[in-house]
Amino acid sequence: MRTPSRRRPRAALAVAAGTLLAPLLSGCWAGAGGSGSGGDAINVLMVNNPQMTELRKLTAAHFTRDTGIKVNFTVLPENDVRDKISQDFANQAGQYDVATLSNYEIPIYARNGWLREMDSYVAKDPSYDEPDVLRPLREALTGADGKLYGQPFYGESSFLMYRKDVFAAKGLTMPARPTWRQVAELAAKTDGARPGMRGICLRGLPGWGELTAPLTTVVNTFGGTWFDKDFKARLDSPAFEKATEFYVGLVRRHGESGAAQSGFAECLNNMTQGKTAMWYDATSAAGLLEAEGSPVRGKLGYAPAPVERTASSGWLYTWAWGIQQSSRNPDKAWKFVSWASGKGYERLVGTTSGWANVPAGKRASTYANAEYRASAAAFQDMTRKAIESSRPDDPGVQPRPAPGIQFVGIPEFTDLGTKVSQEISAAIAGRQSVASALRKSQRLAERISEEYEGR
Template identity: 45%
Template sequence: MKLKTLLLSACSALMFAGLASAETLTIATVNNGDMVRMQKLTDDFKAKNPGIDLQWVTLEENVLRQKVTTDIATKAGQYDVLTIGTYEVPIWSKLGWLASLDKLSADKDYDVNDLLPAIRSGLTTDGKLYAAPFYGESSMVMYRKDLFDKAGLKMPDAPTWDFVADAARKITDKDHEVYGICLRGKAGWGENMAFLTAMSNSFGARWFDEKWKAQFDQPEWKATLDFYVKLMKDAGPPGASSNGFNENLALFQSGKCGMWIDATVAASFVSDPKESKVADKVGFALAPDKGLGKRGNWLWAWNLAIPASSKKAEIAEKFISWATSKEYTSLVAQKEGWLNAPPGTRTSLYANADYQKAASFAKMTLDSINSADPTHPTVKPVPYVGVQFVAIPEFQGIGTAVGQQFSAALAGQISVDQALKAAQQLTEREMKKAGYPK
């Protein structure tokens, strides 16, 4: 009897020890469709890793940025896995805030070499990967093939800005509320300045020279903003200075835009007959250029990363490996269909015949992503990393302030010259205050 009691006590002790050893990962993530889908599929991860529990903190994008930035900057340690953008990775890795994903990089099954070079480059500092991409995008031209046919025009796969502007004016029919082109005008570093910074790269402009001197007083920025404002006045919708991604998406889906240059992720939205009146009429092309060697497309990814202060880095890396692996892509395809596979991160997805069949825009998306280089984003040399942003902490504030000036110019409240002068002054002031050059 004593032996039986001892055995039961031993078994109970082992059971409680097993429960005590189970670890919980707290994951901060954004409330977009792909991330919500991932949460629904985590039973697969739990089955493969029975000793790991997951706790989700799902937040709206702006709230996520604020909470995650505060947490990592103060080393509060509230989160074990962070969802961060391409903007944060190079800044935070250089500040020593992120753990490098060395085990992931060395794992042959994970196959880090399968990551798209342009995306991987933006997440790499000093040769080390500091975040793994869950979802990636560039930008491209989406256009109405029926309107082009009616005007006797043919969209090249790689158009110039001059062609796009000419076509936009020819297909505009304001009497029937059809506008030749829709472009972001709403102020914000991630709204109009994402588009305009990418556009300016193709015009030969840059935010700063090699000595961190602001460049809005240079002719390349003048050419960019003049072109944009005039084009939108001639062929854009009314109230364009208030339009961001969502507003332009609604205009295009309702048949009011002949062309739209924006995120490649929008391709599935404008091609879905359940959401788009023009789904069967949409074509795709690369973002335009000016013949200077750079196209006006950006580069972005939502990524999973580990705070350097984390005490659960090993199991956090296991989760990140699962969520950003080729196997996860196959899991989504099996459960949700190939069209819903997380786009823009892996070469193998774009070599998959089933995905190509489901997504007619796959090749153009891949070409757009591959043509963006965050380490060499401009025609002239620059001291920063980033295509549609400058990867320094001060950029969020400066970028939004400049965006307000450019939005005012689009609305006709100030001239292009006044907007550029104000942009130059405020950027110089803030950069001096921040101690640049460093």
């Protein structure tokens, strides 16, 4: 991924670092409990999504048994884990050897010297088969110096999931390439199709990685952007307002109850429990919905991310492993990373938990595996196409100053994206208008513009 095109003065870089490290300034930080890394142990800090909790269950009986390396896990919700990672890695405190980072953080962390490069490890470990990792993910985890700084645990884009049985009962057909206007019409027609069922689930929970992610893909395809190529804030543009009005209106009219506090996990539960007819979100959700024992297994259809003015709109995202520069056990950390992101781990999950549960979206070999293709037949082909057609450098209708589809690849975006999401979530909750939310958001974004424009 490329860095922003403008060079900023040292003062602006200091502001950026301060924004990224805002959690440090909000109070005293205490390191995680438990034994520290060293000897035959490493500390891993990771997000608490289902694929990661499955990894934790399998580690002792397989990785530790085979290598003798004990892994001490700290597992936290997404917003909390991001705060703790930024604290530890920015300080180079070395409390954690490995952490789950995304394709947003890794280029930034690499530029700041907080991560160990992985090319040297890959070169010594041909069995890891780096060329097997899908190209968009390799590029997304590469620093400005051309070196690899992360390895994906899984990769994802976004698409539309819907209940085929509900659509059939209502005589509805999902278009092969739906527009958002068509989705809104389908949401209205499926709302109340069954007792307690709403037409669609969309994230409304504040957070730059929650509400902001799907909303930004809608903004992109409606013709909007957070910043133009000269870093002028554009949250007050007609296209940005039109997209946000559409998103907020759709979720308020036909979305889940309590939408302002609903994120990925809540929408997953709603879809699993039959409370929603459609859900636009991460492709990685499909493996959970189609897993053995899921009440909706076999009942779902999948369609590309809806569009308006662009040919595609799916995001590109990966939860990946990064090794802290100050790790006291980098070689052991690499052994864990290569195991957790390797082909062998996928086979382990496939044979113990079912192939639909494999943390996929990262390796070409996964999509050539007959067992995986059979188990994930409903969604695997569309997932790979969505990932490979993603355009992080050109996601909209105008040039961008920094890469990113569902985010803007600058350090300040964590703070900006979260604050803007809080305003828009308040509009979803009915506490203010979209126009009011965007006026406040534009002022926040203009502060970033001033830093990058050097005014």
